[in-house]
Amino acid sequence: MAHDALPTPFAEDVLDIVSEIPSGRVMAYxxxxxxxxxxxxxxxxxxxxxxxxxxxxxxxxxxxxxxxxIHRDEQVRRLQAEGVALVGxxxxxxRTRWVP
DNA sequence: AAGCTGACTCGCT
DNA sequence: GAGCGAGCCAGCT
Numbered sequence: 001m002a003h004d005a006l007p008t009p010f011a012e013d014v015l016d017i018v019s020e021i022p023s024g025r026v027m028a029y030x031x032x033x034x035x036x037x038x039x040x041x042x043x044x045x046x047x048x049x050x051x052x053x054x055x056x057x058x059x060x061x062x063x064x065x066x067x068x069x070i071h072r073d074e075q076v077r078r079l080q081a082e083g084v085a086l087v088g089x090x091x092x093x094x095r096t097r098w099v100p
Numbered sequence: 101a102a103g104c105t106g107a108c109t110c111g112c113t
Numbered sequence: 114g115a116g117c118g119a120g121c122c123a124g125c126t
Binding site for chain 1 (some may be wrong): 120121122123124125
């Protein structure tokens with residue numbers, strides 16, 4: 001190992017927001033970037049890909065309610081366990097979107 | 101310094 | 114509803 005395990009300041013801010021999402025609620029990548037006031041949806045996605053393992057990563061998904069390809073099945077299962085309203089494999093964003 | 105990448109988003113077909 | 118292309122911007126070679 002012995003390489004970059006240090007989150008950037010931007011990534012720390014992203015993780016901080018994710019850790020505030022209550023159970024049963026979700027946020028889109030772009031929502032987090034908007035709350036942060038800088039960066040963009042892709043930057044949030046990258047931060048999660050690298051450092052999201054320590055937070056409730058399954059509560060972050062795409063703006064249209066679909067999950068990240070890489071985890072969609074497990075993500076859907078975890079969301080269902082928290083009582084998130086789903087339509088197939090798609091989250092009902094209008095009901096479950098959370099904003100701090 | 102310059103270019104490439106990507107857990108994204110939106111508008112158009 | 115699904116697919117495509119262009120825009121997006123921090124981080125890494």
